[in-house]
Amino acid sequence: MCGRYAITLPPETYREFFGYPEQPNFPPRYNVAPTQPVPIVLEDRGARHFTLVRWGFLPSWVKDPKDFPLVINARGETLETKPTFKAALKRRRCIFLADGFYEWRRHGRDKTPFLIRPRSRKPMPMAGLWETYMSPDGAEIDTAAIVTTDANGVLSAVHDRMPVILPEEDIAAWLHVRDERANVMRLVRPCPDDWLEVVPVSSRVNKVENDDPSLVEPLAQPEAAPARKSRPTAKKPLSSDEDEQGSLF
Secondary structure, three states: OOOEEEEOOOHHHHHHHHOOOOOOOOOOEEEEOOOOEEEEEEEEOOEEEEEEEEEOEOOOOOOOHHHOOOEOEEEHHHOOOOOOOHHHHHHOEEEEOOOEEEEEEEEOOEEEEEEEEEOOOOOOOEEEEEEEEEOOOOOEEEEEEEEEEEOOOOOOOOOOEEEOEOOHHHHHHHHOOOOOOOOHHHHOOOOOHHHEEEEEOOHHHHOOOOOOHHHHOOOOOOOOEOOOOOOOOOOOOOOOOOOOOOOOO
16 A cells, blocks of 8 residues: 655656656655546656656546545455456556555554655656546546555564555556557566665654654654544545555545
């Protein structure tokens, strides 16, 4: 599961890393949350491009978004079989710009937040799927979800799922969608343990409105987040493709 992440490196660092021609100038974001506009890289006619999408995948065949779950993650094991993802896996793969993500370790009602980031401090290419949804009135919105897989050894002490983090040499294969016969499922796997470090961070990350550099500063000791108060059951259904889809901490 990936429910929050960070984009803190300079825009030029991402541009050089992925090789897209656009020159976006965006501020650092320390607490990216579902339904927000997020930057992705995709390939179109053999060229890479930067674009913004809504984090929350909507298949083109959905009739009423109000009745469809907020799909922020696409479970890797279901990409080839779920109607939600099958077409996008073949034709609309993308990469989320990120350099860290958050996960919460649970002990009963307590949740302890951690930041997972590359030891290299380079961009962390998270595999994704995107889709353009057209509403009955003709309005279009581009949406996307992060592909997830089983946690690797270093992350398994915190959570049992993680984003698919691509090695630099496989970025081109994931983005290249012109060959629908390509076996990209080989890329849907946990990254090596030594790529990542897991550091405890402030429970301030639990609130979407908190978005500042202090959120990524490691703590000397893990900090348990206060148990949240019970809420009324949400009207929007949760997805069966991932645990706690659409849930905000």
